[in-house]
Amino acid sequence: MKPYTSIIKMIGNTPILQISLKKTLWELYLKMEKFNPGLSMKDRMALNMINQAERGGFLKPGFTIIESSSGNTAIGLAVVSAVRGYKFIAVVDHHAAKEKLDIIQAYGGKIVFVKGNYGKGEVAIVEREETARQMCQEIPNSFCLKQADNLNNRGAYIDTLAKEIYKSISKVDVLMGPIGTGGSLSGTAEGLKKRNPKIKVIAIEPIGSTIFNSMGGPYLQSGTGNPVGADIPFNVNYSLIDDHGYVSDQEAFNTCRFFARKKGILIGGSAGGVLYKAIEYASNQEGRGKLIVIMPDGGEKYISTIFNDKWMRENNLFNRKVDAYLEIHV
Numbered sequence: 001m002k003p004y005t006s007i008i009k010m011i012g013n014t015p016i017l018q019i020s021l022k023k024t025l026w027e028l029y030l031k032m033e034k035f036n037p038g039l040s041m042k043d044r045m046a047l048n049m050i051n052q053a054e055r056g057g058f059l060k061p062g063f064t065i066i067e068s069s070s071g072n073t074a075i076g077l078a079v080v081s082a083v084r085g086y087k088f089i090a091v092v093d094h095h096a097a098k099e100k101l102d103i104i105q106a107y108g109g110k111i112v113f114v115k116g117n118y119g120k121g122e123v124a125i126v127e128r129e130e131t132a133r134q135m136c137q138e139i140p141n142s143f144c145l146k147q148a149d150n151l152n153n154r155g156a157y158i159d160t161l162a163k164e165i166y167k168s169i170s171k172v173d174v175l176m177g178p179i180g181t182g183g184s185l186s187g188t189a190e191g192l193k194k195r196n197p198k199i200k201v202i203a204i205e206p207i208g209s210t211i212f213n214s215m216g217g218p219y220l221q222s223g224t225g226n227p228v229g230a231d232i233p234f235n236v237n238y239s240l241i242d243d244h245g246y247v248s249d250q251e252a253f254n255t256c257r258f259f260a261r262k263k264g265i266l267i268g269g270s271a272g273g274v275l276y277k278a279i280e281y282a283s284n285q286e287g288r289g290k291l292i293v294i295m296p297d298g299g300e301k302y303i304s305t306i307f308n309d310k311w312m313r314e315n316n317l318f319n320r321k322v323d324a325y326l327e328i329h330v
């Protein structure tokens, strides 16, 4: 392998891990996006949004990038900003994992919290975006990338993540992934369906998220889903999504803990949620098939929450039934 000449060139080409299932002939593959430099899939869209803004003349050397983020987009932007010489400010709410905020600051990014009191499971996306918009108006030479509606988010995955999947695995039947802005799932779906329109795409959102018409409510899975009151992001392309499902915080987090302890695989909360639903889906299929799942990030960013017994207990998140189910199927 030739040496890389920039950390940016190390974005993408993440490994795929196959998981054996006990009760089905279906094959399950995990696209391990934690192996990107900023430790999540969002590095891909951060790079593409910055590249396109530079091409459009909106970003010039020395500018400040301001973005509302649950953390992973901000880390990706902080990495690229460090390399390209931009200042970076992340507008976050209390939902952002502490580990993510520490990482943003390690790359030289600044953190601004939105004002207001919010419940534990409430995500303040509307307030975050409004704060970022105001700051962009007030701070000279600043630019907001607006990940929810910037189609260079979705565009980032079409020729990267999708291509990496079809180059590694022949004849994928089902793609499953989480959905927040919709960029990663819609973009990957677009790239895969261009080659094989028969691929079934399934979106998984937390119970309480509003992308597929639910009434909405609080949830603790970070980065994924669309909270009550927030508009559906432009990056969600419903025409490419064939089916959808909901996952509880208990299912998501106990799956993360099971895979860490029993399989040595440390994944984040949204990854745990999609993985649980993927195991359930594959285990209920007849015959043979191939299911690939997007694992957005790693568990390293959730050590003080999902992997902390006290936090799990305080939030009533332990559920032995999830472990028992996984024990039978994986």
Ligand SMILES: Cc1ncc(COP(=O)(O)O)c(C=O)c1O
Pocket (backbone or CB within 6 Å): 040, 042, 070, 072, 073, 178, 179, 180, 181, 182, 183, 184, 185, 222, 223, 224, 225, 268, 270, 271, 296, 297
């Ligand atoms: C951990 C995690 N999971 C899922 C998502 C949702 O991905 P997307 O915004 O591409 O729909 C994000 C987005 O920030 C994330 O950080």
